[in-house]
Amino acid sequence: SQPSSPKQWHLGMFEIGKPLGKGKFGHVYLAKERVTGFVCALKVLHKDELVSGKVEKLVRREIEIQSHLAHPNILRLFGHFHDQKRVFLILEFAGKGELYKHLRREQRFPEWKAAQYIAQMVAALKYLHKKHVMHRDIKPENILVGIHGEIKISDFGWSVHAPNNRRKTMCGTLDYLPPEMLNGAGHYSEKIDLWSLGVLTYEFLCGEAPFEDAQAMTQRRIARGDYKVPHYVSSEAKDLIQRLLVLDPEKRISLVEIEQHPWILKHCKAGT
Numbered sequence: 001s002q003p004s005s006p007k008q009w010h011l012g013m014f015e016i017g018k019p020l021g022k023g024k025f026g027h028v029y030l031a032k033e034r035v036t037g038f039v040c041a042l043k044v045l046h047k048d049e050l051v052s053g054k055v056e057k058l059v060r061r062e063i064e065i066q067s068h069l070a071h072p073n074i075l076r077l078f079g080h081f082h083d084q085k086r087v088f089l090i091l092e093f094a095g096k097g098e099l100y101k102h103l104r105r106e107q108r109f110p111e112w113k114a115a116q117y118i119a120q121m122v123a124a125l126k127y128l129h130k131k132h133v134m135h136r137d138i139k140p141e142n143i144l145v146g147i148h149g150e151i152k153i154s155d156f157g158w159s160v161h162a163p164n165n166r167r168k169t170m171c172g173t174l175d176y177l178p179p180e181m182l183n184g185a186g187h188y189s190e191k192i193d194l195w196s197l198g199v200l201t202y203e204f205l206c207g208e209a210p211f212e213d214a215q216a217m218t219q220r221r222i223a224r225g226d227y228k229v230p231h232y233v234s235s236e237a238k239d240l241i242q243r244l245l246v247l248d249p250e251k252r253i254s255l256v257e258i259e260q261h262p263w264i265l266k267h268c269k270a271g272t
Ligand SMILES: COc1ccc(C(=O)Nc2ccccc2)cc1NC(=O)CCSCc1cnc2[nH]ccc2c1
Pocket: 020, 021, 023, 024, 025, 028, 041, 043, 045, 055, 058, 059, 062, 066, 075, 076, 077, 089, 091, 092, 093, 094, 095, 096, 097, 098, 144, 154, 155, 156, 157, 158
């Protein structure tokens, strides 16, 4: 069930549970809506930090974008409310937590699991791109796992309709950055999510990112598309990675073609 959407949410409607983590701009708590017993995640953002971080417009835009998104592989934003000092985001709770913790614990995913996760990412990206939203920050840290083992992309802290200057890339990891964003071209398309999907596929199968290196080296290797696929990776999986990690955004395999790729078809029950 989902929380009924009363126009006015407020903090008193929720019983606050254990902390789930500390995000970029605030803490996240497990929460239960008192009337329906609906379990969710409540993200608390401090207004003064949003102002100093010059992201209050971004949050408003993001809430606008996300309150219209509903897909099994995209973490839901059910609603929001605020008080004097804080903004509260009512988020879906993913019962099996953060994907990168599973990846680190298992070192690498077996090919069938990696293929199923990538197929779910493709479904989510098809949905987002149809709505002209590009995620722009696809990496294991931004993916959660639902109670049935399905993955949910999240933390759209930076998803935008149109390109805009991103400070985060300068301090976040470069590993997932596509070449066209390295030279600060400023204009890019949804194809950036395809590059990141290639990096993600590689990291699921190899346990580390393809261009992982010292920062300056990573930039150079991305710009040159300089990576190696270990021998234990199947030739089908390697083929898909090579069709995603293409320097020219226009030459990257499309989401629809990925769905028809032999590696995906082999591991995913067709037409599920
Ligand atoms: C749709 O999702 C989001 C939408 C917006 C924002 C956000 O912060 N926007 C922002 C903030 C400030 C400036 C600009 C933009 C964040 C998320 N999502 C998360 O933060 C995921 C982890 S919190 C939830 C959650 C669930 N289920 C779990 N299971 C275990 C831990 C856990 C943790």
